[in-house]
Amino acid sequence: MALRKSLGWMAALLAFAWMAATSSSFAQNPDANGTGDTTVSLTFSPTVANDTYNPSAKVTFTCVVISNTGGATPTGSVTFTNATTGAQLTGSPVQLDGTGTSILAVTSGLAVGGNNVIASYSGDSSYAAKDSQQVVVTMEKSSTSLTVTPATTTPVGGASLAVSVPVTVGTPPIGEDNPTGAVTLNVDGKATGTAALATAGSVTAASFSITAPAAGSHALQAVYNGDDNYVSSTSPAVTITVSKFASTTTLTAAPTTLQVGIPVALTAVVNAAAGVSTSIAPTGTVSFYDGATLLGTQQVSSYSATLSNLMLDTTKSHLVTAVYSGDTNYAGSTSNAVSLTAALLPDTVTLTAAPTVAGPGQAINFTATVTPTTAPPATYEQNPTGKVTFYNGTTVIGTGTLMIALGNSSTATFTIATLPAGQDTITAVYVGDSYFAPGTSSAVTVTVQDFTIAPVTPPASLTIPKGDSGQAAFIVAGLAGYTSQIQVTCNVLPQDDMTCTPNPVQVTPTGTVTFTVQTYKTGGPSSSSAHRGNGPMWLRAGGGMALALVVLLAPVGRRARRLRRFGALVLLLAGLCGAGVGCNSTNKGSNGAGTPLGTTTVTLTATAYIDNAVVSHSVYLTVNVIPSTD
Secondary structure: OHHHHHHHHHHHHHHHHHHHHHHHHHHHOOOOOOOEOEEEEEEEEOOOHHHEEOOOOOEEEEEEEEEOOOOOOOOOEEEEEEOOOOEEOOOOOEEOOOOOEEEEEEOOOOOOEEEEEEEEEOOOOOEOOEEOOOEEEEEOOEOEEEOOEEOOOOOEOOOEEEEEEEEEEOOOOOOOOOOOOEEEEEEOOEEEEEEEOEEEOOEEEEEEEEEOOOOEEEEEEEEEOOOOOEOOEEOOOEEEEEEOEOEEEEEEEEOOEOOOOOOEEEEEEEEEOOOOOOOOOOOOEEEEEEOOEEEEEEEOEOOEEEEEEEOOOOOOOEEEEEEEOOOOOEOOEEOOOEEEEOOOEOEEEEEEEEOOEEOOOOOEEEEEEEEEOOOOOOOOOOOOOOEEEEEEOOEEEEEEEOEEOOOOOEEEEEEEOOOOOEEEEEEEEEOOOOOEOOEEOOOEEEEEOEEEEEEOOOOOEEEEEOOOEEEEEEEEEEEOOOOOOEEEEEEOOHHHOOEEEEEOOEEOOOEEEEEEEEOOOOOOHHHHHHHHOOOOHHHHHHHHHHHHHHHHHOOOOHHHHHHHHHHHHHHHHHHHHHOOOOOOOOOOOOOOOOOOOEEEEEEEEEEEEEOOEEEEEEEEEEEEEEOOOO
């Protein structure tokens, strides 16, 4: 009786448990209580060889549920499960769409090795739940291969060498993730650096910058450590041929100016060239040359070689170089050239000028004489050679070539006729040669005298009512101390029928000359010509010029000769004035209408006799004749 009661309770408990489980299942999916039959099929893509994928590959599972009774399209959801591990795939379950299809794409969650994936249809109010067939998806790490790619296979020893190591993915095909991890680069089997893989565009590679080893052939090889999705690999070896280290040779000399009885020491320093990194010291030899003549050869020790106690000819300059032979590690190189200056003899430079006072445009001759301070030894050059440069202040005005002169001297000459007016300070600079030192002369002052004539109030112009007169003042100034008398004239065109009279006609600089211009209402200068004397113009001009000629040729002393020439100039100008050329208006042919209205130009001329030459300067006065105000 007791046993029967116990069995009854157990049956009641089991019934309650079943009812509870059934009730819970219905509560979760209350529509999944149909009984219709379906076909549940599962496929996956993409299709690859042996259905083997990289662990990070994107695999798309497609489950299609079809009614076997011809009823409505099944609804509900599909749960994708990895039967190998019992875990649902990420993103599962997935609802059926209107065609009875569920699609799930995964890039993780499938273990390396074989994975049995099953799709479980939940069922709905018309159809019963059902599982698909299992599909096997195999995940394996992809194989890789490396290629060592140096920037050059013939680098220079000690130079920086860029090396790229790209990774190529084999099978299975590359997944969603690129290879990661580190690559080690070996040189001759010894690790020289490790670099992380980086992807740029479609290329995944490790990049290195190494120092090229010593000269010779060397093997470069790379090793990839692999990661969760890609297996490790080792590249084939690549051979590089390293040339010798580039070298530089620097030469110094002490002293650089040769002295009699003082030896010279030449020192060459040999180093690795810029950009070459090495701790190997150069060996070998350095040969020292004077031009093409070998002076001696020394061994390189502690990066340098020295040729001491060198006696060179002090009478001439030398150009020396050092040539490094190179060794098993270093290539040879040639140094800079070093100039050794000869023991130059001192000299003096003197400069003379003729004349030292001149007029504008007058030629002036300069002579520079270079003389050794002491007589040169018989083995030396006896007379200085080369060029002399002539300066006006700091401006070069010319050069001359030295020619042999008396004794051990040499002279250079230069002529110029374009020195500016004023005090010009001239020096001569000897550039020196292989035996004689450069030198500079004392300054010589050359005075170029001249004068100017300029209006007191520029611009020089007058506005005169017809029949009236006007005045314009001009300053006559001397340049470079010129103070001799200057003759002033005024010239009016004949058709202008006006007069122009300077006052005074002779002026000593600095002085002011007033020019009076007279216009006429009627008539003109031609109607009152009696004041100019009778007779033809050529006769009056000829008389004045003849008188000037007589004065010019009169035999007098040296001092009187300059006065005579100036007097001749004055008489000549006076003759021209008498002929109607210059001092006053020489207008002729007046038609009685007086001075024409309008603008005309009057020429004002100042003339002087400077250092045996006649010098003239002209300026212009603009005269505007306007109607009379009467």
